[in-house]
Amino acid sequence: MEMLKYPSAEAEARLQAIVARGLGETEEMTAQVARILEDVRTRGDEAVLEYTRRFDAPDLSAHALCVTEVEIDAAEKMVNPAFMKALDRAVEQIASFHRRQVQNSWIDTPRDGVMLGQLVKPVDAAGVYVPGATGGMTPLVSSVLMGGIPARIAGVKKVIMTTPPMADGSVNPHLLVAARKVGMDAVIRAGSAWGIAAMAWGTEQVPRVDVIVGPGNIWVTLAKKLVSGMVGIDMIAGPSEILVISDGKAPAAYAAADLLSQAEHDTMASAILVTTDAAFAKEVLAELEKQLANLPRKDTAEASLRDFGAILVVDTLEQAFDVSNRLAPEHLELLMEDPLSWIGKVRNAGAIFCGTHTPEPMGDYIAGPNHVLPTAGTARFASALGVDHFVKKSSLISYTRDAFMKEAEDVMHLAGIEGLEAHAHSVRVRLEKG
Numbered sequence: 001m002e003m004l005k006y007p008s009a010e011a012e013a014r015l016q017a018i019v020a021r022g023l024g025e026t027e028e029m030t031a032q033v034a035r036i037l038e039d040v041r042t043r044g045d046e047a048v049l050e051y052t053r054r055f056d057a058p059d060l061s062a063h064a065l066c067v068t069e070v071e072i073d074a075a076e077k078m079v080n081p082a083f084m085k086a087l088d089r090a091v092e093q094i095a096s097f098h099r100r101q102v103q104n105s106w107i108d109t110p111r112d113g114v115m116l117g118q119l120v121k122p123v124d125a126a127g128v129y130v131p132g133a134t135g136g137m138t139p140l141v142s143s144v145l146m147g148g149i150p151a152r153i154a155g156v157k158k159v160i161m162t163t164p165p166m167a168d169g170s171v172n173p174h175l176l177v178a179a180r181k182v183g184m185d186a187v188i189r190a191g192s193a194w195g196i197a198a199m200a201w202g203t204e205q206v207p208r209v210d211v212i213v214g215p216g217n218i219w220v221t222l223a224k225k226l227v228s229g230m231v232g233i234d235m236i237a238g239p240s241e242i243l244v245i246s247d248g249k250a251p252a253a254y255a256a257a258d259l260l261s262q263a264e265h266d267t268m269a270s271a272i273l274v275t276t277d278a279a280f281a282k283e284v285l286a287e288l289e290k291q292l293a294n295l296p297r298k299d300t301a302e303a304s305l306r307d308f309g310a311i312l313v314v315d316t317l318e319q320a321f322d323v324s325n326r327l328a329p330e331h332l333e334l335l336m337e338d339p340l341s342w343i344g345k346v347r348n349a350g351a352i353f354c355g356t357h358t359p360e361p362m363g364d365y366i367a368g369p370n371h372v373l374p375t376a377g378t379a380r381f382a383s384a385l386g387v388d389h390f391v392k393k394s395s396l397i398s399y400t401r402d403a404f405m406k407e408a409e410d411v412m413h414l415a416g417i418e419g420l421e422a423h424a425h426s427v428r429v430r431l432e433k434g
């Protein structure tokens, strides 16, 4: 990763390349995902099992898509007290944050004889995708909480989750314990596009859901995009992103560590530093080298920094915020003095982390807000996963006879302009009755 002065032609080219990454899909990838979706739609469990065996768990047995209660009982005996303590704290803090998001139904009487309102109702069934990488290598326990807790708070009756199994067909015990903790009704061992397809269409063993939420790699995200419309989806929550704005006053080691925290997620993740301090930029570059050397996921992080990373040196912090607003990053870190006084400059960002002691991973695991966030520039219009993604709102309308009489003429007039006589007649027939 090189250091670039911004604005400059080189920095512009780099930013364009990062923006152009989008989801990173090719036509062939989209076609492949479409084929998988169709295959699962027509062949159900047989197809899901085939893909799971081919990509993740060669030894998966024929009837084992759903994890059993016995497996979860066994998982509870495998996890240690430190995990349970951390899990309990995370659950409590995430639940407390999401309870504040609940919207109640309301009724109003804005005009004499007219009652209007909005009924907020949960969807009947929701599916939570929990990433696990090939063979369940990076089981995102925290994503179980981020999907399950808001669904439960919204009042969804049936909440299931699906995740790629490990090579022997088992699911990581920490995922299972977290699933029981948030009250998942079923855990399905199926990752990638076939996991999404199973929940979207329903199969013999997997219940069909109304809404699918959760993050994932390019295959998961493409599948969610393709099934959306037939089933609700939360957003495009693809490969992770971080943009750090720094005035150079925090230790360079912090900035480097925070960039790597997201780069290690995926070769397609993106990590960018924008700073007003050229000497600091150089120090961060050196720190990245140093910290990368000891990272177990060095190869992934290195590829991410090479392809979608950048260190930009700007003249002013205002320029730094311009760059950030253009990219609309999933995570924006304000690693600077008095970050709150700059909040007004942020227009597009999934989540904003303020100050030296708020590294991005606090939000990934424990702070309370959801870590499922819009990526690929979609923070321009999309928001963090929350209770709202699990409800729908029905409008409520009621007129008394007198109130109807007052507005009937106007309705008939508007219907006439639209050329919709039956609409007008539905009002006229009542007017004529008096």
Ligand SMILES: NC(=O)c1ccc[n+]([C@@H]2O[C@H](COP(=O)([O-])OP(=O)(O)OC[C@H]3O[C@@H](n4cnc5c(N)ncnc54)[C@H](O)[C@@H]3O)[C@@H](O)[C@H]2O)c1
Residues within 6 Å of the ligand: 055, 056, 130, 131, 132, 133, 134, 135, 138, 140, 143, 164, 190, 191, 192, 193, 215, 216, 217, 218, 219, 220, 236, 237, 238, 239, 240, 265, 266, 269, 330, 371, 372, 373, 374, 375
């Ligand atoms: N935006 C967010 O809110 C957010 C939150 C957490 C994680 N993430 C992102 O989620 C992703 C997690 O990715 P992951 O890989 O660890 O787990 P994942 O579960 O998303 O992907 C693994 C699945 O993809 C399958 N797969 C691999 N190669 C494939 C291919 N060629 N065709 C079809 N399927 C294939 C694997 O077999 C496995 O089932 C990362 O990109 C991470 O950055 C995003």
Ligand SMILES: N[C@H](CO)Cc1c[nH]c[nH+]1
Residues within 6 Å of the ligand: 140, 142, 143, 239, 240, 241, 262, 330, 364, 371, 372, 373
């Ligand atoms: N940073 C991810 C969102 O992009 C969420 C996560 C889960 N576990 C670790 N990180």
Ligand SMILES: [Zn+2]
Residues within 6 Å of the ligand: 240, 261, 262, 265, 361, 364
């Ligand atoms: Zn993370």
